[in-house]
Amino acid sequence: MTEDDLSAVIEIEQKSFSSPWSRRTFHEGLSAKYPHAHFLVCKHQDNSIAYINFVLVGEDCHITNLAVALDFRRLGVAKYMLAKSLDQIKYLGGRKVFLEVRMSNIVAQRLYRQFGFRINSIRKKYYSDNDEDAYVLWLEDIRKIRLEYVNEKLQG
Numbered sequence: 191m192t193e194d195d196l197s198a199v200i201e202i203e204q205k206s207f208s209s210p211w212s213r214r215t216f217h218e219g220l221s222a223k224y225p226h227a228h229f230l231v232c233k234h235q236d237n238s239i240a241y242i243n244f245v246l247v248g249e250d251c252h253i254t255n256l257a258v259a260l261d262f263r264r265l266g267v268a269k270y271m272l273a274k275s276l277d278q279i280k281y282l283g284g285r286k287v288f289l290e291v292r293m294s295n296i297v298a299q300r301l302y303r304q305f306g307f308r309i310n311s312i313r314k315k316y317y318s319d320n321d322e323d324a325y326v327l328w329l330e331d332i333r334k335i336r337l338e339y340v341n342e343k344l345q346g
């Protein structure tokens with residue numbers, strides 16, 4: 191992701207979340223201030239249609255954001271981005287991957303479950319817009335999952 195992607199990314203962000211990240215948050219994440227932050231976009235005909243953000247420190251990785259533009263959902267884009275990101279995280283030395291997801295976000299939970307993420311704990315009232323609890327999902331060791339299989343399936 192670069193500054194040029196931000197208009198499209200922010201539009202997706204605002205349509206996807208009840209408490210969207212601000213332009214400033216994306217802007218700072220891209221800056222040298224946060225060397226552990228990775229911001230990736232997926233493009234279709236030069237337009238940004240999805241993005242994923244993660245923070246990797248040593249072996250621990252926190253997936254902080256993932257969204258797909260409304261018109262491109264249910265096409266396997268999130269699966270593709272997650273598979274590519276886990277590949278990259280593995281390559282960069284990551285092992286444990288975790289993220290928070292709203293308890294009501296069954297769609298995202300189904301996606302993560304397919305990659306082996308499991309509930310580790312619950313963060314009470316994690317989301318301040320409606321006091322919703324979060325599941326903390328963990329993938330204990332990405333070296334043990336067969337990402338090649340996921341990638342093959344997506345290309346097929």
Ligand SMILES: CC(C)(COP(=O)(O)OP(=O)(O)OC[C@H]1O[C@@H](n2cnc3c(N)ncnc32)[C@H](O)[C@@H]1OP(=O)(O)O)[C@@H](O)C(=O)NCCC(=O)NCCS
Pocket residue numbers: 206207255256257258259262263264265266267268269270290291292295296297298300301304
């Ligand atoms: C969650 C999200 C990223 C999924 O993106 P997507 O590109 O549509 O997902 P994919 O097409 O790759 O589907 C992956 C899996 O997610 C699940 N899924 C996706 N859309 C679904 C839907 N409408 N109903 C049920 N399950 C769904 C399925 O398990 C699917 O696998 P399958 O096709 O083998 O059944 C997208 O819906 C989104 O941007 N939502 C708003 C933002 C958000 O909730 N982000 C996650 C924050 S933790």
